[in-house]
Structures are given as structure tokens and as C-alpha cells.
Amino acid sequence: MAPGPVVSRIAASVLGGWAFVWGCVTLGIALLLRAGLTYADARTLTYLLAFLVYLAAFCWAFAARSAWRVWGVLLGGGAAMTALAAWLVRAAP
């Protein structure tokens, strides 16, 4: 196997996966705060689920056909969710 694609997949699984989880956690907390949960509960609940999401993203990064799709979904999805979370907490009363 050529080293380039392998390095790209590994970077996507670790870094892209982390960015995706960050997005999930911040968006999750923002939504749960909207739903009326306390901050502590919102954070705890998203933390409990965060690493299952990371695990799924990590494995998928190697299973997916296209490396570009992996980067797009993980990094793009993570950025989009983070942006939405930032907007939600700023817009909150």
C-alpha cells in the first residue's frame, strides 16, 4: 500500500474524528440547554456518548470508499456542527 493514502486515512480518522466529536458535543450541549437541561447534565450526557461517536467515526474512516468523503464528512460536519452550536448559544436568551 502506498504511504500517502494510509497517512491521509489515519489523519482523517484521528483528527477528523476528533473534530466531528467536538462538533457533536458542542451542538449536543447547545441543544440540550435549549431543551431545558442543566449545563452539568447536558455536558455529562454528551460526554457519555462522545466516545461512541468517536469510535464509529474512527472505524468508518477506514471502511469508507473515498478518502475525500471521509475528510468532508468528519472535518466539514464537525465544523458545521460547531458553527451551529456557537450560533445557538449566542442566540440563547
Next chain:
Amino acid sequence: MFATFRLSMAWLHTWFGLVLGYLLMVIFFFGSLSVFDREIDRWAIPQTRFAPQPMPSFDTLLAPIFARMVPEAHELEEARARVGGPLPAELPPLNWGAYTTHRDPVLAMYAEYAVTNNPTDPDDHVHGHITIDPRTGQVLPDDQLKIGSDFFYPLHYSLHLGWKDLGYWVVGFAALVMLAALVSGVVIHRRLFREFFTFRPRKHLQRSTLDLHNLTGVVALPFHFFFALTGLTVFASIYLPVSETMLKPQAQAAAMAEAQGMGLDFKPSGVKAPLASVDAMVREAKRRWAARGMPGEVGYLYVNHVGDRNSYVTLYRAGSDRVTLVGQPIHFDGPSGRVVHEAPPPSLIASVNDFLTGLHLQHFEHWLLRWFYVLGGLTGCACIATGFIFFVEKRKRQHARAGSLGARWADAMAVTAVTGMLLATLSMLVANRLLPADLAQRADWEKGVFWGAWLLAWGHAVARSGPVRQARLSPAWREQCWAAAGFALGAVGLNWATTGDHLLKTLGARYWPVAGMDLVLLVVAGLAATAALTLRRRERAAQPQAAPVLPAEAAHG
């Protein structure tokens, strides 16, 4: 990148498993030892071989000791560098803490001191910590390393890599890879139920190793998955620091609201005031816990804003009798001693988290379950070690033909991670009994022996790995097994010689921390010697002809 889903999972399992496996071995092994960290401490510090004690009286015993405590010398040095000049003659204490468990004869005491002249950081502070004999109040020498709770346990979760929490990140990544290895392992092996009952030790090494790898992986699968996952959630705030960055306003608002709801003062008033009787607060706390149907002892005692009018005392219940890790804290006003706030039962989400955390950290008192934890952790070690051996066995003939060094290096690293780690651990115990009691920086010597022995084991493993190039067993495995057997026996003998606590005595007195350690060391010696003898037989019987590769293994990466 891969033709099928199974192939991608096989690649992930093989390569991440190999590279992170060395680390996972360390994490699993020292996690297993941490289950009995307090007992290892007793073995290593003979002066503390007495029965566990409850939290002593604060008013008569702890208060004067806290008043005499001073910050750590090296922290003062660092603070001077931060301030860029001398510090005030006396740094005022900010808070005091005392911690004990149902397994601790000694009491750990902590204090924080304000560094009042740092112009850039008004919250700058330094720490002090001591360990005392709670029966007499005598301070124990601080150069005695608590090998179990201060060396093996932090090694389990941080690898002693303090710089920028690097160790936590590395361990966290290894835990993620462990989870991925479990998932991908299940994907590779679809006949999970059958493999649960399959072990063919008489088949050739490659086959029996794979059987054992599958068996240990499957039998403890829920245990391994749970521990890797909760290990990550325990430190989630390090890996995903949302409250310190993006959601800081929300986190701070919540913390302020919580403190206001509890009626606790966030900051000192600047007006001095004496502390009421803490012993009376302890009595009241015990009465309240008993009234809630959970009578218990104080596990953690905390005094904040020491000496100030806004000081408060928090008493946490020792969690010996339940899995869930919650201290039922009760807060008292320092000067008056009245109850300010009693923590309500946790929310559903918090109780789930407390339960999972408690199950990982096991502060509860249940010796049988404790041994199951050790067994589960060591099963993980066996799973990882057999993974290494399978990796080498599968490739070594092919690598030998091609003149590749891959299998040789993988094997030398495996020796280092398996028997080398055991040797390092045992060397540290031997050094602990051999080094003179009054040696300066004794703790550093013990740590030095640990890392030095490990490094030597690595050198030995590399130097002796030549036969792997001819697709034979490395003699390093056998030689290090013999060394481990000798060191384990030596540790038991040295414990007898230097303390007089031989097995008949400790067993007769039912002093299990030391008796248990000696018994385990004898079992280790026996197992290591058996392994060495078996390896010797295998080496002698080894024929150069290659064993046929079974079709089931072809899918294994």
C-alpha cells in the same frame, strides 16, 4: 482503500493493534496492579504495615498539623521563577484537604497556598502534601515512594508524561484504539460463539496463539469495552475541553448559579475568623448520612478559605459500600459550624455517570470483585500479548525468506512490552527492599531502577532476537522469564530478610496486604519458571519446516 469492509477492519485491527498494543499492554498491566495499589504501598513502606484507620479528629490531631504544613520546595522554586523574584516570607493557606479510604492505614493531607505577589496571575498558588500516621499524628518521611498509588497508578492513566497532559492524550488515544480493536476484532471473527469454546494448545504455536487471542478477547469483551470507554469518559473534560473554551460563559454561569444555590462563598472576604469545631461537623454529617439510610465514615475532608470569615468545610462520605462514586457532600459554614447545604440526590444523568465512574475506579469494599478486576485486566494483557505473538508467528517465515527485519523488531518489542515490563516492575520491588532506608532521593532511585531495568530488557530483547530471522523463537522470551522468576523469588526473600515479615507470620496475623503481595510474587515466580521450561522445550523441538497456514487465518490481516 480496501476491497471489503472486513479487509478494512482487519487492517485496522492488525496495525493499530500492533503499534498501540505496546502501550495498551502497559495501561492494562498497571491498571490491574492499581486495583491493589494501597496494598503494594504497604509492602513497599514497611512502617505503614498496620490496619486501615478512620479519619482522625480534626480539632485535636489534624488542625495543628495543617497549621505546620509548608509548600513543596520545588513548587516554591517554580513560583519564584513565575514571579521573577523572591516570595513573601509566609504564603497564606487557601484550603486544606485530608483523604483516606477503607484500605488506607495512613492519611494523605493536602494544602494550597496563595502566591500573593504575582502581578500577572492573582490566582497563582502552590501546593503542599504530607502523609501521616493517623494514630499518632507522626509525619511519615516524604522520600518514601508509594509505589502502588503514586507510581503504578499514575503510570496507568498518564504514563508519567506530565508535559501538557501528553500522557493523558496518549492513553486516551490508546483507549480509543482498544475500542476500535474490539469492534474490528468482532467483525473479523464472525463465529464469536464457537471461538469462545475453542482453544487448541497442542496445535502449532500460530494456531494456539490465535485461539487464545480470540478466547481472551471474547471472554472479557464487555469488561474491556467498558473499561476503555469509561477510561475515556473519566477524562472527557481533558480530551474535549468545552467548558474552558467555547462554552466557557455557559459553564461559568452554571457554576456561579450552583454556588449561589448552595449558599457557599466563592471568594474569601479578607476578614479573619476562627474555625468552629470540625469534629462537631463530622458528627452532624454522620448523623445526616445515617438518617438518609447510608451511615458511613468521612472519606474526604475539605476546608476552603482557611482562616477567613467566608471559610466553609465540606465533608464527603467514604464510598466503601456502593459502586456509584458520589460523596453525598455536606457543606458547613466555617466560623459558625452550621450546615449551609446538603447535596441533593444526583440527577438521573449524573447518577449514571457516577455509577460508571465508580465501576471503573472501584472505591467500594468487595475483595472478590477486586480480584475479578485484576483477572479481567490480566486477560486483556494476555489478549494483547497473544496478538503480538500471532503477528510475529504469521510473518516470521515469510520475513525470514525475504530477509525482512519486520518480524524481528516486532518480536523484540513484544518481549520488551511483556516480560520486560514484568522485569521492570519486579526490579523496582527488589530495589525497594535493597536500597538503604536513609538514601537521599530514594524514590528517584527506585524510579530509575524501574526505567533502567526496562531499558536493559529492551536491549537484551533486541540483542537476542537474531533467531527470529531464521523463523525460530527468540531466546529472550525464555531468558527474561527466568529472570522474572528469580526477581519475584528475590523480592519475597528480601521482604523477609529486611522486615522479618515472612509469609507464615503475615498469614498467621491475616495481614493480607503483605501476605497477598508475597503470595502473588510466588505465583508469578512459578508461572514464569513454567513458561521458561515450556519455551525451552519448544525451542528444542522446533523444526525448521513451515507449518501449513489454515484458511481461517488468511482473513486475519
